[in-house]
Amino acid sequence: MDQHTIGLADAMADAARAMDEGLDQLLPRPEGGEARLFEAMRYSTIGGGKRLRGFLVLEGSRQFNVSHESALRVACAIEMVHAYSLIHDDLPAMDDDDLRRGKPTSHKAFDEATAILAGDALQTQAFHVLAGEETHPDPAVRIELVRLLARAAGARGMVAGQALDMAAEQAAQPLDESQIGRLQLLKTGKLIEFSAEAGAVLGKAPGSLRMALGAYGRELGAAFQIADDLLDATATAEQAGKATGKDAGAGKATLVSLLGLERARIQAERLVEQARRHLDLFDERADLLRKLATYVIERRN
Template sequence: MSAVLVEALREAAAEIEDTLDTLLPPEEGPEAKLAAAMRYATLGGGKRMRGFLVLESAKPFGVARASALRVAAAIEMLHAYSLVHDDLPAMDNDDLRRGKPTTHIAFGEATAILAGDALQAHAFAILADEDTHSDSAVRIELVRRLAIASGPRGMCGGQMLDMLAEESNEPPTEASIGRLQLLKTGKLIEFSAEAGAILGKAPSQQRHALCAYGRDLGAAFQIADDVLDATATAAETGKATGKDADAGKATLVGLLGLDRARSQAERLVAQAREHLDSLGERADLLRMLADYTIDRRS
C-alpha cells in the first residue's frame, strides 16, 4: 500500500474516531449502560473505510471538514449497528470482532440488540442536525439515501438474502451472489462515496460517477474479503477466518475459485478508477483506495 494512502487512512481514522467520541452519547445517567455498549460497538477499531470514502468524496467539492466528518461518523455508526446485530447468536453467532469480544458477549444479548437499534436512530439524528449542513435540502437527501441504502432494499435486504442462501438447497449463481453482496455491503459503500458529492452539491454527472465508483469498489471489496477469509489467518484479520467454507457460505470464491475471483476483483477496481476520470487528481486517494482494496491482507 502506498505510504501516502497509509498516512491518509490513519489520519482520517483518527479524526473520525474523535468525531465519533464527541457525537456518541456520554456514559452518564441511569441509562449509561446503553451508551457504554454503543461506544464499545463503535469506537476503537475498524479501517473506517466508509468514513474515509465520505471525506475523500467531499474533498473535490470544498466541503467543510466538520460537515464531512459528521456524515462519516453517522455512516460508521450505521455500519457498527449492522455488525452488532449480524454477530448476535440468532444471526451469525460470532464471539470475536476486530480482535475483541463482540458486543453481546461483552454486554449481553438484550443490550446488544438495543445498542444496535439506538445506533441506527442516532446516525439519523446526526444527519438531521443542522450542524451537519446549513441547507435542509442537503441533510434530507443524506437521510433519504442512507435510509434506502440500509433498509429492506439495501443492507437489511442483503442480510435476509444471506440468511436464506445458507438455508437453501439450491446452488448459488454468480448473479444471486452479486445481488446479495450489492445489497448487504455494496449499497452502504456506494452511499459513502456519494455522500461527499451530496454535501458539496456536486453536479449530477460527478455525483453519479462517485456512486458508480462506490458500487464497483464495494463489489471488489467484498470479493477481496471472501478471498481473505479463504486465505488469511485470524491473527492477520482480527476476526475468525475460514468461516465461509466451514459454513458452506455462498461466495464468489467458492463458485469461481480463487484465481477467477481475484481477476474479477481486479476488473472491478480498474472500472472503479475509470469512473473517477472527470475528477482529476483531486481523486487520487480514491484511486489508491481502489488499488488497496485488493492488495490488503486484513
C-alpha cells in the first residue's frame, strides 16, 4: 500500500464494521416460517464486500456534518440495493455464478426461489430504511433520497445496465467503446454516483457541492469498473473472491478487451485524476475520498 492509501484501509474497515452493525439492526432476525428468507437477506449483506458504496455515503456525509445515524442508515440502504443486484445477477438465468465475495452465491447457499425473494425483499427494505424518520427529520430530504435512489437503481439506471449486459452477450457484434461506456454508467456508475451524492442531500448542501460529489462519483465509478475488468482479466479467482476470466469466456466486450490492458490502465488513471479534481471545492475532510479514488484502481480484489 503506497502513501496515498495510508489511513484509508483502516477507515474502510471501521466503516464496514459500522455497516455490519447497522445491517444487523435493520434486517429482520431469522425466526418463524420466513427464517430462510431472512437468513438469505443477511447472508448477502452482513460481513462481506468492500462496502465502497456505503463508504462513499459516510464520507460524503462527513463533509456536511451529517449525523452518524442518518449517514449509516443511508449507507446500509445502498448496500442492500447493491446486494440485491448481485444476488439477482448471479442467478442461473443471468450470469450463473457460483462464487461471490469468496463464498457460495445466494442460490447455491440457499436455493433459487429464496435467492430471488431475498433480492426482492432487500430492494424493498432499502426504501423502507430511507423512508424511516430516523433517517432524517425532514421528510423532504427522505423523499429526495427515495427519488434519487429509485432513479439510479431502476429501469433508467442499474437494471437497464444489467439488461444491456445480457443483450450484449446475445448480440451478433461486440459493443463499441461508447456503448460499453453507457452500459457501465448505468450498471454500476449510477448507484456509485448516488452514493457519493447522498451525503450532500442529507446535509442540505448547496447544489454546486452536491453536483461536484456526484461528478466525483461518476468518474470514480467508471475507474472502478475498468479496475474490475482488469482484475477479471488478470487475477485468479482466489485473489478476487469470485470467478474470474468470465468476461473473455462469455465473449463480453469490456473496455479492457477493446483497448487492451495498458490503454485501459491509462484510461482508469485519467478518470481517477478527474474524480479527484471534482473534490477541489472541498477541504481536508475530503482526503479519504481523494485516497479512495487512487485506491479503486490499485486494489487487488
